[in-house]
Amino acid sequence: MGNRAVEIVVGLFVATGLAALVVLAFRVGNLxxxxxxxxxxxxxxxxxxxGLTVKAPVTLAGVRIGRVTNIDIDKENYRxxxxxxxxxxxxxxxxxxxxxxxxxxxxGAKYVGLEPxxxxxxxxxxxEITLTQSAIVLENLIGQxxxxxxxxKKK
Amino acid sequence: xxxxxxxxxxxxxxxxxxxxxFFLNSLRALLSVFxxxxxxxxxxxxxxxxxxxxxxxxxxxxxxxxxxxxxNTLVDFGAESSLGLMVALSLTRELxxxxxxxxxxxxxxxxxxxxxxxMKATEQLAAMEMMAVxxxxxxxxxxxxxxxxxxxxxxxxxxxxxxxGGYLVGVLQLGVDSGVFLSSMQHGVDFYDDIVTGxxxxxxxxxxxxxxxxxxxxxxxxxxxxxxxxxxxxVVSASLAILGLDYLLTAMMFGGA
Numbered sequence: 091m092g093n094r095a096v097e098i099v100v101g102l103f104v105a106t107g108l109a110a111l112v113v114l115a116f117r118v119g120n121l122x123x124x125x126x127x128x129x130x131x132x133x134x135x136x137x138x139x140x141g142l143t144v145k146a147p148v149t150l151a152g153v154r155i156g157r158v159t160n161i162d163i164d165k166e167n168y169r170x171x172x173x174x175x176x177x178x179x180x181x182x183x184x185x186x187x188x189x190x191x192x193x194x195x196x197x198g199a200k201y202v203g204l205e206p207x208x209x210x211x212x213x214x215x216x217x218e219i220t221l222t223q224s225a226i227v228l229e230n231l232i233g234q235x236x237x238x239x240x241x242x243k244k245k
Numbered sequence: 246x247x248x249x250x251x252x253x254x255x256x257x258x259x260x261x262x263x264x265x266x267f268f269l270n271s272l273r274a275l276l277s278v279f280x281x282x283x284x285x286x287x288x289x290x291x292x293x294x295x296x297x298x299x300x301x302x303x304x305x306x307x308x309x310x311x312x313x314x315x316x317n318t319l320v321d322f323g324a325e326s327s328l329g330l331m332v333a334l335s336l337t338r339e340l341x342x343x344x345x346x347x348x349x350x351x352x353x354x355x356x357x358x359x360x361x362x363x364m365k366a367t368e369q370l371a372a373m374e375m376m377a378v379x380x381x382x383x384x385x386x387x388x389x390x391x392x393x394x395x396x397x398x399x400x401x402x403x404x405x406x407x408x409x410g411g412y413l414v415g416v417l418q419l420g421v422d423s424g425v426f427l428s429s430m431q432h433g434v435d436f437y438d439d440i441v442t443g444x445x446x447x448x449x450x451x452x453x454x455x456x457x458x459x460x461x462x463x464x465x466x467x468x469x470x471x472x473x474x475x476x477x478x479x480v481v482s483a484s485l486a487i488l489g490l491d492y493l494l495t496a497m498m499f500g501g502a
Contacts (some may be wrong), residue, residue, distance in 0.1 A: 093283070100289045103297060107398025111403045117427075118333050118408055201489070205294040 128178040129156060130215040134189045134202070135169040140225030142191050142200040148174045150204045151231040155180045158202060174202060174219075188221035200225060269317060271389050271459070271471055277368045278390050284383070285444070288391035292353040292455075296399060302470035304403035307340060308410025316419050325419075329426035330433040332411030337434060337443045338499075341404035343491050346450035348403075349396055350483035354458035357388055358479040362472035370463075385463065390454050397444050398450025404443065443496045449494065450487050457483045467501025 136142075139161060148156035156176035164171045174189070186207030191200055204219075211217070278285050288397065316333045364370050373380045408430070415421040434440065458479045465475035 096290045097286055099294050101285050104398065107293075107395075110398070110401035112348075114337065114401055114407050115315055115438050117433045118337065118405075118430055120431050135315045137487055187318065191320045 109126075127188060127193060130176045130181075131159065131173050131175050132213050132215075132217050132219055132220040134172050134174060134222050135164060135167075135187075136172060136222050136224045137169060138224040138227060139170045139172060140200065140227045142172065142202070142225060146199065146201050148176060148202045148204065148211075150180065150206070152203075157159055172202070174211075181212060181214075183213045185211045185213055185217065186221065187213060187219060188223065189219045190223035191225035193226075254347045260464075263464065264456070266455055267460050268489050269458075270381050271385045274379065274386035276391060277379075277382040278310075281383075281387075284387040285390055289395060291356065292388070292391050293367040293395035293399065294337060295356075296349055296352045297310070299352055300399045300403050301406050303344065303348055304341075304406030306408030307344060307403075308336065308412075309414045311335060311340075311407065312414030312419070313413040316415060316421070327426045327429050327433075328411070328415045328421050329428075329430035333408050333434050334413070334439060335440045336404045336407040336411075336454075339495070341407060341451060342400045342443050342446040343487060344382055344392075345400040345403040346396065346447065346454060346487045347484055349392075349399060349450075350454045350458075350470050350478055350487065352452045353392065353395075354479050354483050355476045357392075357455065357458040358462040358476045358488065359472060361388075361459055362465035362467075362475050363475040366467040366469070366472055367461065368467075373382070385459050388459050389452075392455025392458070393448065393451045396454070397447040400443065400447035400450075405436055407475070411498070423468075442494075446491065446494050449490060453490060454483045457486060 142158060142161065144158055144161055146158045147154040156174055158172060159175040160171075160172075160173040162171045163169075176183070183204065184207040186208065186209045188205045190203050190204045190205065193200055207221070223225060311332045312328065315328050316325055319328055319331065320327045361370075364384065370380045370384065373383060412423070412426060416423045416426050461475045461479045461482075462472075463472045
């Protein structure tokens with residue numbers, strides 16, 4: 091094979107290899123969908139986050155509109171402080187919107203679902219969501235169920 | 246018996262030391278490769294393009310097998326919608342880099358050792374030194390660099406072919422919805438956590454394999470038997486090194502979280 095042909099084939103090889111990396115990054119991976127564009131951060135306090143993780147989706151009517159960016163404990167009142175980063179174009183969420191930690195599917199991953207409220211003023215950078223609903227912890231649920239059962243038998 | 250044990254340990258340490266000095270020497274020569282670029286192109290052809298076929302075919306079949314096996318396991322739990330995620334994650338994290346590296350060691354590593362060993366046996370390397378041509382610059386460095394460049398590209402191609410194979414089996418044959426297959430994959434595979442780590446792994450494997458291959462060739466006893474032994478040793482120790490390193494890298498990358 092001539093020198094020129096070898097060069098062309100090698101060039102082709104390197105190009106397809108790089109193309110494969112790009113395909114991996116954008117089609118197989120999530121590089122294309124990772125950035126949500128400009129966003130703003132609101133804070134929500136939960137009694138129990140029960141397995142919610144950073145990067146979990148934040149949804150409105152089931153559509154993803156942001157991500158959980160930080161989870162911390164609030165030492166003062168023993169509650170979990172969760173930072174939600176929401177896309178800037180969703181700027182009309184009423185200030186009394188509520189947030190709930192939900193599970194996708196029966197055993198799926200946790201996510202934060204937002205439910206719009208009715209106030210006139212809207213959530214903006216740094217505002218706090220006051221109405222929150224904690225994650226359902228299976229053990230507590232079973233405990234409550236057993237407790238109720240025992241209660242029922244006594245009567 | 247104790248003496249033979251000691252002698253073996255000493256000779257092992259001696260070989261490791263020689264290999265390390267050899268590696269440093271080739272690193273020193275690495276910059277000069279950009280002076281004679283055509284040598285690099287030639288080696289990229291030898292280690293990259295000629296390994297391409299086996300990589301692509303194996304990738305496709307590995308992906309198809311993963312599609313079948315994954316479907317059969319997942320369908321019991323009603324979780325066949327995660328097939329794309331399972332195929333893509335196992336390929337990007339482990340199977341792509343490791344299997345491509347094993348194939349690369351068998352196909353390109355053995356060829357490198359045999360070639361350099363034969364150069365030594367026919368005294369071409371000695372002749373180069375006589376003419377004040379540095380064999381590290383002319384022979385070793387281009388091969389090392391070609392291996393380092395080719396390996397991540399080959400692993401990426403292997404992974405893409407594997408995902409495609411999994412898609413073929415899962416979507417076209419077993420009837421998983423193509424949208425579900427792709428979206429579960431894109432949702433679960435993280436660019437930094439999964440793809441970048443895979444590329445780093447294959448880069449490390451590339452360095453290791455070509456280093457072992459060129460060193461074994463350079464160190465071979467200059468007889469036909471010696472070259473044959475060196476070639477075997479290349480494949481054995483490169484494969485062991487890949488699997489051991491893979492464990493270490495995985496423990497480092499995923500162990501903490």
